[in-house]
Amino acid sequence: MKSRWSDAEAQAFVARYAQQGVGEELALRVYTTRLLGGDPLLVLHGGGNSSVKTRQRDLLGDEIDVLCVKGSGWDMGDIEPAGLPAVRLRPLQRLRALQRLSDEDMVNAQRGNLLDSAAPNPSVETLLHAFLPQKFVDHTHSTAVLALIDQPDGETLARDVYDGAMGIVPYIMPGFALAKKAAEVFEQKPDVEGLILLKHGIFTFGDSARQAYERMIQMVTRAEARLQRGRRSVFAPARLPNAVAPATAVAPILRGLCAITNDRATGFAKRQILDFRATPDIMAYVNGAELQRYAQVGVVTPDHTLRTKNWPLILPAPEAHGLERWREQAAEAVAAYVARYHEYFERHKARPARPPKELDPLPRVALVPGVGLFGLGAAKKDAAIAADIALNTVITITDAEAIGRYDCVGEADMFDVEYWSLEQAKLGKSAEKPLARQVALVTGAASGIGLATAKALAQAGAEVALLDRDAPALAAAAKVVGATARAIPCDVTDASSLAAAIDGVVAAFGGLDIAVSNAGAAWQGRIGEVDDATLRRSFELNFFAHQSVAQHAVRIMRAQGTGGCLLFNVSKQAVNPGRDFGPYGLPKSAALALMKQYALDHGGEGIRANAVNADRIRSGLLTAEMIAERARARGLSEGSYMAGNLLRREVAAEDVAAAFVFLAQARTTTAATLTVDGGNIEASLR
């Protein structure tokens, strides 16, 4: 591993933060913390931490010794000075004299000594940083170091590789006891450059930010060099079917089986979002004949338990044309996983002082031979974190098996971390949004009603895929909708383009729960004279595309078995024909009937179908010329034409979006049409 320290960059950090009144030591602490946090082989998603002992002025102007230590909720890769809250150092150090310190008292002492009472909670490893005397202290969960020490003889290997340069600390879960033990190990040999925490990770320290950081790089490099020696080839492949089903066929089945609750009667399941990976490393790992052994040992560092649970779900390889049988096998594997989790909980639930509540027993990582790896989580972000950690696990265990045999802490230690109140606090407890855990697609999403609906669905918590023909506008639209929104260019009237786009939605999120079929365009012509080509073109977009989108959606919803929601944008033309608007109104009438047919034929599967009939929206559906023409025909100005309804209120795309979001949540409403037009008695439903 190479040092990425740069004098120029370091000076730039010092200069930049000086303008904000941040001292040089803290500025350099931010710089090297980011260097560590920017490398996934060192630090992943909130793992790892760092500190600097420095001096700051309190309110009275007195200079005091403080420990600036990583705060909970900050990521090392993009940390700012505010992510390293200052804690009074002396009171922390004095705690070492205690025999025992409860977690609650430890957290209270840490918070009570913050200079800024509004700062985030200092890291759970704060006392370890405080009890070591060095100015800069760095901690990572380096994959190379873990591959070395996650072995039955990990301690011997570490002593051999580090030859006295590092202190060796036995496994103790983070907190007061570990902090005391680490300080004792250091004091036995105060010339060490860092500490190896068996089955956990590595600390390095130094007088300067650069020294502590470069020691980390050197020590990780020593582990890497050892991993290159005497390697044997690992993971002899298992026999796989000749043709394996693609991830997009497997994902909806897996997603349905791993829903946390599945209340098909209401169609409201508590689902998970998926994140799929299939790198060469992952494929060698999941295709190994001994997968059941090495993948079921446990987490590479106990902190990961929180995001991945202790063990992944292992499924059989899915044959391309045997998915029904695979579904049964997968259901059995999930049931066995859940049973194992219950047993594990029962075995250890008496360990904490206060009996904990059992967490949901569903997996967060699934391994599928021949296919790859899935991360699962409440949102795309969580699923991606689980997958990132699972990928690091693959790298660590591959290296560990190449030089020996992978081993980790026992399940009691994993339980202690999984059910540790301080770890659970890291995940946050905010209430979920109404459409959280659901995947929505919106067609015609680059502008107007489609874009407004995509935004509203994302605000309600759904993961959103935006489909549209206009690729550049779509990319910009997705950025507005949210960080995890996907732009998938697609012509909904082209069968292969649509099929590829639907595959894209499943590849991105693992399935589909809400399909908003919105794309449409208005054609005009007197029905007795209009040419067939115009009428057929309109039917392709305003009827058949709705049918194709709905049919794809139903296929995925049925594979998931967790219900779903189809939403159609039908116009007021579906109910109240406009003169010379037959080419537009006829397919829209058919689309209204289509909605009812889906409600009828698929209600038994928990799939709801509803429609919104909107009118006079500035959405791009009606061109500016069309609006002007209609206003002229009625002798009205454009503005008063647009607001020419019972409420005399112009209808916005956001009003239509709100109706779609309402229908997506209306668990007992199906075959309904909701009118959003400011009031038009001719277009109202009888």
Ligand code: ZN
């Ligand atoms: Zn750690």
